[in-house]
Amino acid sequence: MIPSQEQEKWMYKHMLISRFFEEAIEKIYMEGKSPAFNMANGPIPGEMHLSNGQEPCAVGVCAHLNAEDVVTSTHRPHHVAIAKGVDLKGMAAEIFGKTTGLSGGRGGHMHIFDPAVNFSCSGIIGQSVGPAVGAALSRVMQQKSGIAVAYLGEGAANQGAFHEALNMAGVWKLPVIFIIEDNSWGISVSKRASTAIERNSDRASSYGMPGEFIPGNDPIAIFKTVGLAVDRARSGLGPTLIEIETSRLAGHFMGDGEAYRPAGEKEALMKVDPIPVMKERLAEVYSWTDEDDAQLVADAHGVVDEAIKFARDSEYPAPEEAMEKVFV
Amino acid sequence: MTQVKEKERKLTIARAMAEAIAQEMRTDEKVFVMGEDIGELGGVFGNTRGLYKEFGPVRVRDTPISETAFIGAAVGAASDGMKPVVELMFVDFFGVCFDAIYNMMAKNTYFSGGNVTVPMVLMTSTGGGYSDAGQHSQCVHATFAHLPGMKVVAPSNAYDAKGMMIAAIRDPNPVVFMFHKALQGMGWLGTEKDAIVHVPEADYEVPLGKAVVTRPGTDVTIVGITSGVHYGLKAARILEEQGVSAEVLDLRSLVPLDREAVIESVTKTGRLIVVDEDYHSYGMTGEIIATVVEAGVPLKAPPQRVAYPDIPIPFTPPMEQWALPSPEKIIAAFNKMKEV
Numbered sequence: 001m002i003p004s005q006e007q008e009k010w011m012y013k014h015m016l017i018s019r020f021f022e023e024a025i026e027k028i029y030m031e032g033k034s035p036a037f038n039m040a041n042g043p044i045p046g047e048m049h050l051s052n053g054q055e056p057c058a059v060g061v062c063a064h065l066n067a068e069d070v071v072t073s074t075h076r077p078h079h080v081a082i083a084k085g086v087d088l089k090g091m092a093a094e095i096f097g098k099t100t101g102l103s104g105g106r107g108g109h110m111h112i113f114d115p116a117v118n119f120s121c122s123g124i125i126g127q128s129v130g131p132a133v134g135a136a137l138s139r140v141m142q143q144k145s146g147i148a149v150a151y152l153g154e155g156a157a158n159q160g161a162f163h164e165a166l167n168m169a170g171v172w173k174l175p176v177i178f179i180i181e182d183n184s185w186g187i188s189v190s191k192r193a194s195t196a197i198e199r200n201s202d203r204a205s206s207y208g209m210p211g212e213f214i215p216g217n218d219p220i221a222i223f224k225t226v227g228l229a230v231d232r233a234r235s236g237l238g239p240t241l242i243e244i245e246t247s248r249l250a251g252h253f254m255g256d257g258e259a260y261r262p263a264g265e266k267e268a269l270m271k272v273d274p275i276p277v278m279k280e281r282l283a284e285v286y287s288w289t290d291e292d293d294a295q296l297v298a299d300a301h302g303v304v305d306e307a308i309k310f311a312r313d314s315e316y317p318a319p320e321e322a323m324e325k326v327f328v
Numbered sequence: 329m330t331q332v333k334e335k336e337r338k339l340t341i342a343r344a345m346a347e348a349i350a351q352e353m354r355t356d357e358k359v360f361v362m363g364e365d366i367g368e369l370g371g372v373f374g375n376t377r378g379l380y381k382e383f384g385p386v387r388v389r390d391t392p393i394s395e396t397a398f399i400g401a402a403v404g405a406a407s408d409g410m411k412p413v414v415e416l417m418f419v420d421f422f423g424v425c426f427d428a429i430y431n432m433m434a435k436n437t438y439f440s441g442g443n444v445t446v447p448m449v450l451m452t453s454t455g456g457g458y459s460d461a462g463q464h465s466q467c468v469h470a471t472f473a474h475l476p477g478m479k480v481v482a483p484s485n486a487y488d489a490k491g492m493m494i495a496a497i498r499d500p501n502p503v504v505f506m507f508h509k510a511l512q513g514m515g516w517l518g519t520e521k522d523a524i525v526h527v528p529e530a531d532y533e534v535p536l537g538k539a540v541v542t543r544p545g546t547d548v549t550i551v552g553i554t555s556g557v558h559y560g561l562k563a564a565r566i567l568e569e570q571g572v573s574a575e576v577l578d579l580r581s582l583v584p585l586d587r588e589a590v591i592e593s594v595t596k597t598g599r600l601i602v603v604d605e606d607y608h609s610y611g612m613t614g615e616i617i618a619t620v621v622e623a624g625v626p627l628k629a630p631p632q633r634v635a636y637p638d639i640p641i642p643f644t645p646p647m648e649q650w651a652l653p654s655p656e657k658i659i660a661a662f663n664k665m666k667e668v
Contacts, residue, residue, distance in 0.1 A: 130400015
C-alpha cells in the first residue's frame with residue numbers, strides 16, 4: 001500500500017503542524033519559569049511531554065483513519081491528536097487551562113478528549129489499550145463501521161494492562177490496532193534495561209495476532225504497514241500489533257536534564273530528524289520546490305499561531321466551576 | 329372498585345438483579361454484560377442467571393481473568409455508546425484493576441468537561457461471615473465512596489436490588505453496584521431471610537441517592553447499609569422488647585449520600601448508631617457521624633459506631649464471627665449512650 005502524493009503532502013503538513021505546535025508550547029511553557037524553574041508557574045503549568053521526533057507515528061497511522069475511528073493515546077498525545085483531527089484551538093486552550101478548552105480546563109495536556117473525532121488519552125502508562133479494545137468491541141456489537149487504534153510507548157508494553165488487553169482482543173478478534181511508539185526511553189530507563197526481548201512486536205505471537213516492526217521512523221514505511229493492518233481490522237480479520245522505531249528529540253518532560261542519554265545520541269537523532277528527511281523525500285520523488293515547501297510551512301505556522309492566539313486570548317474558567325461535570 | 333392485589337413473588341437479590349438486567353437488555357440493545365463466569369454459569373453469585381440462554385454469548389460475554397482489560401474495555405465501550413454491565417467477582421479484586429476504575433471510569437466524564445459519558449455499571453460482591461478470609465470478604469465501601477466520579481450503591485433487599493439495578497443501568501454515570509454475599513440468596517451460602525422480599529414483575533426504578541426508613545422509631549437512629557441494615561433491624565426488635573423504639577435507616581447509596589435523611593431522623597431521635605461491615609477507621613461510619621455533627625443536630629448522647637475492627641479479616645470462625653458487627657454490639661452501643 002503506497003501513499004499518494006496528496007497523502008504524502010497531508011502527512012508532511014501534519015508533521016509540520018505538530019512540530020510547530022510543540023515548538024510554540026515549548027517556548028510559552030518557559031514563560032514565568034525563570035530564573036527559578038517551577039512547574040506550577042507560567043501560562044502553561046504542570047508537566048509537559050513534547051512529541052518532537054515522533055510525528056511519523058502519528059501521520060503514518062492517522063492517514064488511514066476517519067473521524068469515526070477511535071484513537072486512544074498516551075501522556076504524550078499532541079502529535080497524534082493533531083493527526084487525528086482534534087480541534088487544535090480547543091486543545092491549545094485546554095493546555096492553557098482556559099474555559100474554551102476541550103474540557104473547560106479540567107483535563108489539561110494529558111487528558112485530551114475530543115468526541116467529535118473520537119480521540120482520547122490517558123496519563124497512565126498502558127491504560128490506552130483497554131478502552132480501545134472496548135471501543136472496538138462496541139463497533140462490532142453495534143455493527144457500526146470504524147476501528148480502534150491504541151497508542152502506547154515501548155515502556156507500556158511491560159505493563160499488565162497491555163498483556164491483558166492484547167489477549168482479550170486476540171480472543172475476540174476485534175478490529176483494533178496497537179501502535180507502540182518505541183522511542184527507546186521510559187523516562188530515564190532505556191528499553192534495553194527494562195525489556196526482556198528486543199522487539200515488542202514479537203509479543204504479538206502470544207496473543208494470536210500478527211506483529212510488525214517498522215524501523216527508521218519513516219512515515220512512508222509506517223503508512224504501508226499500518227495500511228495493511230487497517231485493512232485487516234476493517235475486514236474483520238482481527239487485531240495487529242505494530243512497533244514503530246521512533247525518536248524522542250526532547251526530554252521525557254520539559255525540565256528533564258537528560259543526563260542519562262549517552263553522549264552523542266541526541267546529536268545523532270537530530271541528524272535524522274524526520275521532518276527534514278520527509279522534506280528531502282518530497283523534493284526527490286515529487287520535485288517539490290522550495291516555494292512549495294515555504295507555502296506549506298507558512299500554512300502550518302498559520303494554523304498553529306491561530307490556535308495559540310485563541311488559547312492566549314481566552315478567559316480562565318470561574319474557579320467554582322470546578323464543582324461541575326463530576327456527574328452528568 | 330376492587331383492587332387486584334399483585335400476587336406475592338418473593339425473590340432473592342440474585343434473582344432480582346438478573347431480572348433487572350434481563351428487562352433492560354430486552355428494551356435496550358446497548359446493554360450487555362461482561363465478566364468472569366457470568367455466561368453459561370450465570371455468575372458465581374447468581375446475578376446473571378438465565379441471561380446467557382436468553383441473549384447469547386455476544387451480549388453476555390465471559391471474559392478472560394483480566395479485570396484491567398475488561399473494565400478498561402467497558403470504559404471504552406461505554407464512551408462509544410454502549411451500556412456495559414460488568415462484574416468484578418469479589419470487590420477484594422479491585423487491587424488488580426483499580427486504575428481502570430478510579431482513574432478512567434470515574435474521571436473521564438470530568439476530564440472531558442462532561443463531553444464524554446461513561447454509562448456503565450460495575451457490579452461486585454462484598455462481605456464475609458463465611459470464613460473466606462481477608463482477600464474474599466471485605467466490603468471496602470468507603471474506599472470506593474471516597475473517590476469522586478462514581479456513584480456507589482448497595483441494596484439490602486431484593487426489591488431495592490431490582491429497582492436500583494434498573495436505575496443504575498439507565499444512569500448516564502458510572503455506578504458501582506455492591507451486593508453483599510450473605511444477602512444474595514445463594515444455595516451454597518447462608519442467606520439473610522429478610523433480604524428475600526416481594527419483587528414486582530414489572531420494571532421500576534428505585535432512585536439512587538435516596539435512603540429509606542426501613543423501620544420507624546423515636547428513641548435512637550440506627551444507620552446502616554447492606555448487612556448493617558439487617559443487624560440494625562435485629563437489634564431494633566430486641567430493643568423494642570426493652571421498651572426502646574429504634575429507627576432503622578437504610579442508606580442504600582453511599583454516593584450520592586442522602587445526608588438529609590440522616591439529619592432528619594437523628595433530629596427526631598437525638599441518638600445515632602452507625603453500623604458498617606467495612607473497616608472502622610476513615611470509613612462510612614465516621615462520615616455519617618460527621619454529617620450529623622456538622623449540621624448541628626442536637627444530640628442526647630455522643631454517637632456510636634459499630635464497624636469492622638481495623639484488621640485484615642481473619643479466617644477462623646471464632647475470630648471472624650467475633651470481629652463482625654452484630655445486634656449485640658449495637659445494643660451495647662445503645663446502652664453506652666444511656667450511661668451518658
